[in-house]
Amino acid sequence: MPAAMIEVEAVVKRFGSTTALAGVDVAAEQGKVLALLGPNGAGKTTLVRILTTLLRPDGGSARVGGYDVVADAARLRSMIGLAGQYAAVDELLTGRENLELFGLWYHLDKREYRLRAQDVLERFDLTGAADRQVKTYSGGMRRRLDIGASLIARPAVLFLDEPTTGLDPRTRNDVWRFIEELVATGTTVLLTTQYMEEAERLAHQIVVIDVGHVIATGTAAQLKAQLGGATLEVRVADPADLDRARVLLAELGSSEPRIDRDEQLLSIPTPGGTALLLAAGRRFEEERIALDDLGIRRPSLDDVFLALTGAATTGAADSIPAPPDEAATIR
Amino acid sequence: MTDATAPHPSAPPARMTPRTAARDTAGVAKRNLIRIVRTPRLLVIGALQPALLLVLFRYVLGGAIRVPGGSYVDYVVPAIFIEAVLIGGMTTSIGLAEDLKSGIIDRFRSLPMARSAVLAGRTLADLSRSLLSLAIMVALGLLVGFHFHAGAGSIIAGMALVMVFGYAFSWLYAAIGLATKDPETAQIAGILPFFILMFASNAIVPVATMPSWLQGFARNQPLSITVAAVRALLEGGPAASYVWQSLAWSAGIFIVFFTIALRLYRDANS
Numbered sequence: 001m002p003a004a005m006i007e008v009e010a011v012v013k014r015f016g017s018t019t020a021l022a023g024v025d026v027a028a029e030q031g032k033v034l035a036l037l038g039p040n041g042a043g044k045t046t047l048v049r050i051l052t053t054l055l056r057p058d059g060g061s062a063r064v065g066g067y068d069v070v071a072d073a074a075r076l077r078s079m080i081g082l083a084g085q086y087a088a089v090d091e092l093l094t095g096r097e098n099l100e101l102f103g104l105w106y107h108l109d110k111r112e113y114r115l116r117a118q119d120v121l122e123r124f125d126l127t128g129a130a131d132r133q134v135k136t137y138s139g140g141m142r143r144r145l146d147i148g149a150s151l152i153a154r155p156a157v158l159f160l161d162e163p164t165t166g167l168d169p170r171t172r173n174d175v176w177r178f179i180e181e182l183v184a185t186g187t188t189v190l191l192t193t194q195y196m197e198e199a200e201r202l203a204h205q206i207v208v209i210d211v212g213h214v215i216a217t218g219t220a221a222q223l224k225a226q227l228g229g230a231t232l233e234v235r236v237a238d239p240a241d242l243d244r245a246r247v248l249l250a251e252l253g254s255s256e257p258r259i260d261r262d263e264q265l266l267s268i269p270t271p272g273g274t275a276l277l278l279a280a281g282r283r284f285e286e287e288r289i290a291l292d293d294l295g296i297r298r299p300s301l302d303d304v305f306l307a308l309t310g311a312a313t314t315g316a317a318d319s320i321p322a323p324p325d326e327a328a329t330i331r
Numbered sequence: 332m333t334d335a336t337a338p339h340p341s342a343p344p345a346r347m348t349p350r351t352a353a354r355d356t357a358g359v360a361k362r363n364l365i366r367i368v369r370t371p372r373l374l375v376i377g378a379l380q381p382a383l384l385l386v387l388f389r390y391v392l393g394g395a396i397r398v399p400g401g402s403y404v405d406y407v408v409p410a411i412f413i414e415a416v417l418i419g420g421m422t423t424s425i426g427l428a429e430d431l432k433s434g435i436i437d438r439f440r441s442l443p444m445a446r447s448a449v450l451a452g453r454t455l456a457d458l459s460r461s462l463l464s465l466a467i468m469v470a471l472g473l474l475v476g477f478h479f480h481a482g483a484g485s486i487i488a489g490m491a492l493v494m495v496f497g498y499a500f501s502w503l504y505a506a507i508g509l510a511t512k513d514p515e516t517a518q519i520a521g522i523l524p525f526f527i528l529m530f531a532s533n534a535i536v537p538v539a540t541m542p543s544w545l546q547g548f549a550r551n552q553p554l555s556i557t558v559a560a561v562r563a564l565l566e567g568g569p570a571a572s573y574v575w576q577s578l579a580w581s582a583g584i585f586i587v588f589f590t591i592a593l594r595l596y597r598d599a600n601s
Contacts, residue, residue, distance in 0.1 A: 106442065
């Protein structure tokens with residue numbers, strides 16, 4: 001049985017009268033990625049800060065690699081790496097100087113930290129800028145250096161607090177690839193994110209957290225299954241065709257279609273994949289019903305997220321990126 | 332995938348020994364020394380402040396101030412030496428507040444390094460700034476007519492006393508930086524103890540000219556004691572009593588503010 005590297009039991013954290021974490025349980029096995037997903041202010045960062053010994057919990061218990069975050073804090077620190085949303089590397093130092101100092105502070109000997117700094121620079125594609133001050137780096141280079149610095153001691157558990165927030169899509173992809181490679185070698189990763197796409201791509205387990213509570217746990221597929229399966233969506237070009245289209249869809253499908261008259265949109269569950277889509281396409285053509293759109297829509301993790309966090313997230317909705325285009329659409 | 336970043340399955344958690352703590356501290360000091368060297372403008376402006384005060388007291392106000400026995404320049408320059416290292420110490424509070432704000436202190440606190448290393452490394456590195464500032468003030472002091480009257484040993488002891496006092500005070504400034512958590516606030520807060528100790532003292536005018544209710548404080552507060560000790564050492568007069576009192580003040584200030592600063596660091600951002 002794989003070892004549990006992160007164990008969080010009923011952790012409570014209060015700041016004055018606000019409860020940031022109201023009894024949270026989380027677990028991650030060795031070599032897996034656990035994503036904490038939630039809107040701003042959900043408590044994600046607070047949990048990361050507790051697990052990296054920066055904050056003491058007010059209740060419950062938490063262990064990383066078997067070490068208690070309070071009682072064994074000193075030993076715990078030598079087996080973790082932390083990289084944050086704000087790249088906490090020194091701007092006036094060069095990339096290499098930053099990495100070597102982190103190596104020293106992880107108590108590696110000089111020969112070892114020099115070698116490893118060089119390794120990290122190569123792996124993170126920073127050799128060309130190694131001896132330049134970090135203030136000349138781009139945002140993406142800083143973030144890579146920041147993550148690199150957290151890896152210098154080859155930590156068994158890596159904490160990444162919104163590692164790709166504010167990065168361009170290409171750099172985001174690079175960071176994702178690094179994380180995947182790292183996990184392939186056995187590192188356990190806990191990452192917080194607001195991006196569904198990130199959680200879906202990287203995480204073996206997703207914990208959705210909102211106002212200090214865990215509101216759902218599962219794989220991306222499990223979470224999506226909670227919202228039901230795929231639906232066939234039809235948008236008619238002429239509103240006058242709506243009722244004909246409804247009758248036609250009802251004949252093909254197994255239930256009554258849903259109609260959104262304002263959007264001229266009809267939808268019906270399609271458990272059988274694309275068979276219904278193809279049949280519908282043929283029938284609409286035979287009946288000469290002009291369509292604007294016809295496609296299968298699967299619930300995205302965004303839908304899950306919005307459904308789960310509901311009204312509480314409306315304030316943070318602007319920070320949620322557009323869902324990836326998951327519809328298999330024939331136009 | 333190279334093994335560059337593969338986890339150590341059996342990394343034995345290192346025990347914190349005085350040796351490891353010293354190595355951690357040296358690492359932090361190195362970081363801050365590099366920062367000092369790479370921001371020469373800050374270094375120059377830092378040295379400019381006490382230089383301005385020196386010129387101000389020597390030429391603008393000095394003519395109006397009478398001191399018993401001896402010239403005003405010999406009276407005020409030793410005080411300017413101490414003021415120079417205190418101004419150097421203020422950069423400690425600003426620097427720590429900046430580190431706190433930028434998130435790098437959080438990063439440091441997640442590392443297995445000694446708890447005291449970030450603060451000790453910072454104060455030690457800032458000591459180099461104070462030393463440079465002091466050297467500039469000595470040169471400038473001689474230029475505006477200051478004279479050493481004592482022997483070399485006594486002069487070196489005087490300068491060492493200035494540095495010891497400045498180092499003890501840098502822990503007060505460390506505590507201010509960690510408590511204010513913001514560079515601007517740290518800067519303003521840091522000026523307060525400096526003003527009180529500098530002006531309600533024997534540094535610029537003789538205490539005898541002050542109202543009697545102020546004289547007790549002005550005569551016995553740590554900066555006055557240290558100024559008296561340094562004056563005596565540089566003049567070549569009997570200094571031992573003031574020197575011991577000054578060292579005792581420095582030790583007390585160091586112990587109290589080391590403890591406070593370390594506690595503030597441990598609980599930073601929590």
